[in-house]
Amino acid sequence: MTRPTINDVATAAGVSKGAVSFALNGRPGISEDTRRRILETAETLGWTPSPRARALSVSKALAVGLVIARPPEILRADAFFPAFISGLETVLSTRGHALLLQVAEHEDHAAYRRLVQEGRVDGVFVTDLQVEDERPALLEQLGLPAVVIGPHLGEQPGPRQAALGVDDAPGVRAAVRHLVDLGHTRIAHVSGPQHLVHGRSRRDAWSQALREAGRSEGPCVEADFSAESGARAMATLLDLPEPPTAVVFANDLMAMAGLSLAQSRGVSVPDDLSITGFDDIEISAHLQPALTTVHTDVVAWGRAAATRLLQLVDGVGGVVPDLPEARLVVRSSTGTAPHRRRTNR
Amino acid sequence: MTRPTINDVATAAGVSKGAVSFALNGRPGISEDTRRRILETAETLGWTPSPRARALSVSKALAVGLVIARPPEILRADAFFPAFISGLETVLSTRGHALLLQVAEHEDHAAYRRLVQEGRVDGVFVTDLQVEDERPALLEQLGLPAVVIGPHLGEQPGPRQAALGVDDAPGVRAAVRHLVDLGHTRIAHVSGPQHLVHGRSRRDAWSQALREAGRSEGPCVEADFSAESGARAMATLLDLPEPPTAVVFANDLMAMAGLSLAQSRGVSVPDDLSITGFDDIEISAHLQPALTTVHTDVVAWGRAAATRLLQLVDGVGGVVPDLPEARLVVRSSTGTAPHRRRTNR
DNA sequence: CCGATCGACTAAACCGGTTTAGCAGTCCTG
DNA sequence: CAGGACTGCTAAACCGGTTTAGTCGATCGG
CATH class of the missing domain: 1.10.260.40 (lambda repressor-like DNA-binding domains)
Known part of the structure; x- marks a missing residue:
């Protein structure tokens, strides 16, 4: 039996x-x-x-943790986590590790404390990295290996930590260059929260790309990745005395909401206004006009993150497959700058 | 130390x-x-x-599992899982249970087998229930407690199984009645896959509500919950010799895609065509026009599912809080039937 | 006043593995 | 041919809890 x-x-x-x-x-x-x-x-x-017995015996949990820190449903209500998790699992399951999920309010150090206290995990993934994030330091102090989903850390990471090296900048820069090539001169940005690393880095990339192209920096409205905030930001931009001819949104969700709002005001996309997004969620290709956006391979991120974390846990080095670079997908929400603007300059 | x-x-x-x-x-x-x-x-x-030691000693895992079986990113690329998991965790964490995630290829019995073999979990949640789903029987045979996210089982569930009792029908019926009240006579449906319970039950509810209202059944196109399939279905409907004046979509994602496609063809929503969705994802309120849809409280489902599963695991009975009923949210994608149609009848 | 009962606690087995110490037997060596 | 090294295995400790059997002293009934 x-x-x-x-x-x-x-x-x-x-x-x-x-x-x-x-x-x-x-x-x-x-x-x-x-x-x-x-x-x-x-x-x-x-x-x-029996993983139970083995875990007790070798004093390891044979599991890793993912803490989801998203207030209610805001912040990327998109398909990030399902796709990311899918990538994690393909690696973890073949290595005999389980994936433990914990949902915590942001800034919830207690959640991480509990994970390590109870000894249920051998390592964790840190997502939604903040600009002044205390969690890497906390985890270092707790001695829990961690892989941070974000760009390479500026400061030297601890021996038991690693950053994944995802970099949104090239994708955003490609989008800006694309708009510049189309003749746009007033290129605005609707950013994510500036306390989030991927909110800030996308904004920095937009700003830098404009400078590189010799264009002056257009208006920037800070939003929070939610559809509602995207619509509000679009309204703000359209109400400007001299509205932009192109808007780079920090994610697809906001871009969609912005697109809808613009259209409802009689602004034609892409004739009067060009719009780009970021993420390339499934619906984006099926909007009218289809959204020009930056495609990221989140599943690959998951695979790389899991591979790296298991290396840290096992204390071995090794090479992690390169992350596929984000690439611009040009669809029909971007077009040549409207004529009046073009001649304006 | x-x-x-x-x-x-x-x-x-x-x-x-x-x-x-x-x-x-x-x-x-x-x-x-x-x-x-x-x-x-x-x-x-x-x-x-130490959960590790306790788990070994009491021969329990002190964890429950959720198997996510979604082929690539199709099938509800929406925010179902994040919200559902969030609900699960609020209950599980206070009861000292961890949530284990496993991603499986569709119909992967091996995933469940492994979970019980390794003894990592004391019970599982079964989502994306199919019409002829073998998993409940498999789990019963394996002796693993399970809560099925779906309507109450027709057949008597095993002693270690329970269905959550989610019922999409009232929400869909409310949407159909709303359209009938607006004077629509040709009310179509874009359904989910008919091998999925929530695909079929929504379609059945649509069909039944039309009969109840004394209306003849309109055209129905089967899709797969993805944006792409929703757009295709909308195109099919619009190409009909006598296109519908209203379309009930089985989820918001398809409704959004359908809305975009209709608008791109010069069909005005809601003037020429009324559209309803299901789920009430965040973006829906910020489309133009804002989507009339059925709101479901997936977080509450999660809470209820976790509560019920822990009861099964502990072998105690008890009352599970009622699931909040789905409710119709009327926005601006639905309006009175176009005049020519109305007089047609 | 003696044996039975009860409350409070200790000792030890147990869960299912890993790992270390030790013990025969064989082989090699000087 | 004794001594040491090596091979192949056994016995037992260990991980950190839970649980059962049993011990000991105090209380109680007869």
Whole structure:
């Protein structure tokens, strides 16, 4: 009835418990004959290892944690987590590690404390990195390995930490260059929260790309990645005395909301106004006009993050596959700058 | 350095290991005096229980599992899982249970087998229920408690299983009645996959509500909940010799795509065509026109599902808080039926 | 006043693995 | 041919809790 244990295998094979453990783990000190015999009996008995027992014995949890810190449903209500998790799992499951989820209010150090206190995980992923984020320091102090989903840390990361090296800047820069090439001169930005790293880095990239192109920096409205805030920001921009001819949104959700709002005011996209997004969520390709946006491979991020974290946990080095670079997907929400503006300059 | 164990507490308090265990678990057989003394020393030593050890000892995992089976990013790329998980966690974390995630290819029985084999979980949630779903039977056979996210099972559920009792029908019926009240006579449906329970039940509700209202059943196009399929379905409907004046979409994502496609063809919403969705995702309120849709409280589902599963795991009965009923949110994507149609009848 | 009962607690087994110490037997060496 | 090294295995401790069996002293009934 109940699952066979290593003890059952031992008595069945006529050897000791320790010998079975050695054989199953491929350690030396067991002759080839006995090893084969042990493996065979284990097979026929249908033995499978008990992570519970192993975890207690080796003082490891054989699991890693992902803390989701999103207030209500704001902040990327998009498909980031499902896709990211999917990437994590493909790596973790083949390495015998489980993925533990915890939902915490932001700034919830207690959530991380509890994870390490209870010893349920061997490491964690840190998402939604903030600009002055205390969590890496906290985790370092707690001694819990961590992979931060964000750009490479400026300061030297601790020995048990790593940054994934995702960099949104090239994608945003490509979007800006695309707009510049279309002749736009007033290119605005609707940013994410500036206390979030990916909110700030996208804004910096927009600003820098404009400078590189020799364009003056257009207006920037800070929003919070939610559709509602995107619509509000679009309204603010349209109400400007000299509204922009192009808007770079920090994510698709806001871009969609902005697109809808513009259209409802009789502003034609892309004839009067060009719009770009970021993320390339599924719906973006099916809007009218289809959204020009930056495509990111979040599943690949997940795979890389999991690979790296397991390296940290096991204390080995190694090379992590490069992250695929974000690429601009040009659809029909961007077009040449409206004529009056073009001649204006 | 290392965390104090129950043994440390015992020697510090000058009692035996067993006594400490009794005291900490509030079992009889310990005098009030010693109990207090033990609790105090545990407190000052900063003792916290080790789920690892407890799990091995009581032969339970102290964790429950959620298997996410979504092919790539299709099937509800929406915010269902984040919200649902958030609801699960509020209950689980207060009860000392962890949430384990596993991503599986569709219909991957092996995923469930592994979970129970490894003994990592005490129970699981089953989502995306199919019409002829083999998973409940499989789990029953494996002896793993399960809560099915779907309507109450027709057949008597096993002793270790429960259905959550979510019912999409009232929401869909309300949407159809709303359209009927607005004078629509050709009310179409863009459904989800008919092998999924929530795909089929929404379609059945649409069909039934039309009959109840004395209207003939309009055209129905089967789609797969993705934006792309929603756009295709909308195109099919518009190409009909006698296109519908209203379309009930099985989710918001498809409704959004359908809305965009209709508008791009010069069909005015809601003047020429009324559209309703299902889910009420955040963007829906910020489209132009804002989407009339059915609001569901997925977080509450999560809470209820977790509560019920823990009851099953602990083998106790009990009452689970009622699920909040889905409610129709009327916005501006629905309006009175176009005049020509109205007089047609 | 003696044996039974009860309350409070200790000792030890147990969960299912890993790991270390030790113990035969064999082989090599001087 | 004794001594040391090596091979292949066993026995037992250990991880950190829970739980059962048992001990000891005090209380109680007869």
